[in-house]
Amino acid sequence: MNLLLERKSIRRFTNKEITKEDITKMLKAAMQAPSAHNQQPWEFIVVDDRELLDKLSLASTGAWMLKNVNVAIVPLLLPTDKSPHFAIQDLSAATQNILLEATNLGIGSCWIGAYPLDERVKHIEKVLNITGNIHPFSMIALGYPKDSKETILRYDKSRIHYNKRGE
Template structure:
């Protein structure tokens, strides 16, 4: 089964830390994502400090798992020079690469959205001291407490050939 078909959001982790080697692999994969005009607008904040993880867990109701995750990678955007802003697409590709590499490493991960929700972005900026960077997403990462079966989401009715009828 491909990594894509194995990927599932994981919200419960053991206390085992994620190794520095695995963190580097996750970030290397993130930076291999395609980006418009090869701008690579991403930067990353690696958070392992328990107090900071607890603060991040309170940014939204969907971030609760950060209170017990051993790692958060906060994916943030730099400003770009082009008139058409394609950063959201670039950042989404980068986040997906992290999620897939997590599967490859036997880790669990969950994408926690921030952009474009202003309240979340303000809080993340304050917690992580982002200055002129824009928060895009947090990713909780760790060793899963259990493995769950992935449900196949394929739906033929959502596929259109040549044009929508």
């Protein structure tokens, strides 16, 4: 539970580099995610090239923080025969696992949404040379947090129903 409460979207980072070992730990966490029929319809691009990160920061207004990171992970959604309809959920689980492992390592992260918004997806595909029926799902900005962020509890009893909703 602590990990869940500690995870917050971090958008301001120090210059401290993330080690390759820690990147691997986050990728291992990603690939440990559940997926429908265990199809694992994912690949990941680790972006640590300054020019590419700057270009990715222009994918949407919400991607600006990529200008201030040394590394980002871009999960890719691959075609899958068995459960294509669930691939978005598979990739969401993988993305969340990266955020949680980052938190576990003391690394700040921010999920930047891409798929299925055509403009963002096309921009990222062009920058990262992604072709065919493979698409960028999200972008995860990674770095050491510049300052701490307080935890705001969101538990809301009124959102919970037992058995049936309403009368």
